[in-house]
Amino acid sequence: MDFLCEYSIAQGYDYKFALEAKPNEPRGDIYMPTTGAMLGFIATLKHEAMVGVNPEVAHETIAGLNFYHAVAQALEAGKLFHIDLNGQKPGRFDQDLRFGQEDAKNAFFLVRMLENYGYKGSLHFDAHPLRTASDDADILGFAKGCMRSYLILKEKARIFDADPVVQELLAQLNPTCTESEALLGEYTPERAAAIQSKQFDVDGITAQALPYEQLDQRLFDILMGVQD
Ligand SMILES: [Mn+2]
Incomplete structure (x- = not known):
């Protein structure tokens, strides 16, 4: 990473790099398997200001970790350069499901945090349609569904935060x-x-x-x- 950063500086590229952690696949064990491990690694680099993270819902969920906690840590460190949104069951292969497909509550807390924090980076969907999607309409439905679900959860976050019962309980x-x-x-x-x-x-x-x-x-x- 130090070599890559210095090469980028020497070329005058003004690039930043976002590291995406994953616990396994294609190998059984991958170095720096979580966003937290990546943040620890970045702090050891010569040009650490150029390097941040790109956490992915599926990757942290495969490891059974709480995704929005990982994203919160990245935000606090000023290292959330990019984010990969999708859906995933814990402990399975990398499914890359439609955003919100598996765990609406976790997706809700993620969207609420990104919106309330004022994250202005890319909202990137690293996902693919189900294997059964063989026609354009279903594939388009998948792509639109990722964005639609994000916007629904954004509206739900607004309703939740404005709700008098929630405010009283909090x-x-x-x-x-x-x-x-x-x-x-x-x-x-x-x-x-x-x-x-x-x-x-x-x-x-x-x-x-x-x-x-x-x-x-x-x-x-x-x-x-x-x-x-
Ligand atoms: Mn990804």
């Missing part, structure tokens, strides 16, 4: 605690001492309701279009 799950916030932030000896001497009201904490079940069901209802 406020209950993430209450503002000025005392805790004062203890967080950069390390200082005073903060460390304050954390060590803090008394926690364990009974009070464990008595608080954590309505994650209700929040998840509300998301399901919104995705299915049956919310009140």
Whole structure:
């Protein structure tokens, strides 16, 4: 990668490179099998600013990992140069299914994060139609379906974020605690001492309701279009 980056600089190309991790296929084991491993590798390069990642839904899902967590880490590192969208069952061969075909909830969280974060890069579908698609109409239906599903999930994300029930549940799950916030932030000896001497009201904490079940069901209802 160092050689390639310097060759690109020497030619005046102004290129950037996006590394796409994959855990297996065509080999049983592939070096740097995940987006996280790629991010670790990039940090060791001479021209690391020129190099980012191109995470793919299918590749991270084959490994049984949470795709949107991998994308979140890439965004935080400023390394999401490109993204490959498709669908995939965990633990199978590289299926490259239509975007949203397999796991609508994971696809929802991915689209919501990309949209709310303001990701402005390419939205690339690295997918192919089912083997049974032998006519133009079905193949076109596949290609349009990738884009249609993305846009549907974008609209669902808007509905979810604007939903009063969701907002109330999130406020209950993430209450503002000025005392805790004062203890967080950069390390200082005073903060460390304050954390060590803090008394926690364990009974009070464990008595608080954590309505994650209700929040998840509300998301399901919104995705299915049956919310009140
Ligand atoms: Mn790909």
